[in-house]
Amino acid sequence: MLEVTDLTIRSSSGTVLIEDLSFDLVTGRLTCLIGPSGCGKSSVLKWLAGVLSGELRVAGQARLHGAEMSLPHPAIAYQPQQDTLFPWLTILENASLGLEIRRTGRSIARDRVRALFPTFGLEGHERSFPDQLSGGMRQRAAFLRTMVQKSCVLLLDEPFSALDAVTRLMMQGWLTGRLAEDPRSVLMVTHDLFEATQIADRVLVMAADPGRIVSDISITTPRADRTEVSLAETRLSLRSMLLENT
Numbered sequence: 001m002l003e004v005t006d007l008t009i010r011s012s013s014g015t016v017l018i019e020d021l022s023f024d025l026v027t028g029r030l031t032c033l034i035g036p037s038g039c040g041k042s043s044v045l046k047w048l049a050g051v052l053s054g055e056l057r058v059a060g061q062a063r064l065h066g067a068e069m070s071l072p073h074p075a076i077a078y079q080p081q082q083d084t085l086f087p088w089l090t091i092l093e094n095a096s097l098g099l100e101i102r103r104t105g106r107s108i109a110r111d112r113v114r115a116l117f118p119t120f121g122l123e124g125h126e127r128s129f130p131d132q133l134s135g136g137m138r139q140r141a142a143f144l145r146t147m148v149q150k151s152c153v154l155l156l157d158e159p160f161s162a163l164d165a166v167t168r169l170m171m172q173g174w175l176t177g178r179l180a181e182d183p184r185s186v187l188m189v190t191h192d193l194f195e196a197t198q199i200a201d202r203v204l205v206m207a208a209d210p211g212r213i214v215s216d217i218s219i220t221t222p223r224a225d226r227t228e229v230s231l232a233e234t235r236l237s238l239r240s241m242l243l244e245n246t
């Protein structure tokens, strides 16, 4: 389990961007983080990933299985909002980079990643460069790069925002299926309430000025029983919370 305690982030001028944020991420559970634009969702992920701008002032602690962590930490894999693929590397090289950095041998890493290219709709593009692919394909390559890492915590910042509706459903299904086989803690930012209620075990709702958690909702309906209708009430209540806090 990953625990975040009393996270406060201030700008260099002292403005409080995020105040006293505390939450935990349980292994095998997918937590969605929602909230109005600018409330600090990406900043939470960036801090946990160890890539928050150095000019921001941060207080707070992260613990993994009870032990304090220094960030960045190899137990955490991060997919930023932008795909951040290196333009001079092929899609295969980009997608296997996370594994290679963590010392998986190059050919093993590439074989492992190549095997998933069909599932991620990237087959035939192993040697393409990022600027030869659509935004959705680049996002799937970045998602693949994150998912193949063996890290026990995954931070996903709007991982499906560039995907068409059908591909998005396929990737959501793949993610939840993968988590069932190989449980990890997932914190995923989304602006899509339907997505959140379809795949999350829990939804954390943030408000802005300063960024803080205002609601923590567990979704216990089994995923197979989740439909437009069965979770309509949950979506309505999430929407009202967002409207109240925007």
Ligand SMILES: Nc1ncnc2c1ncn2[C@@H]1O[C@H](COP(=O)(O)OP(=O)(O)OP(=O)(O)O)[C@@H](O)[C@H]1O
Binding pocket: 011, 012, 017, 035, 036, 037, 038, 039, 040, 041, 042, 043, 044, 053, 055, 056
């Ligand atoms: N380096 C920085 N210096 C000063 N302020 C920053 C910096 N980075 C982010 N902020 C501010 O922190 C706040 C939170 O930004 P953040 O990107 O985390 O929000 P968000 O909820 O992820 O937004 P969105 O949903 O639009 O992606 C914003 O007010 C933003 O302007």
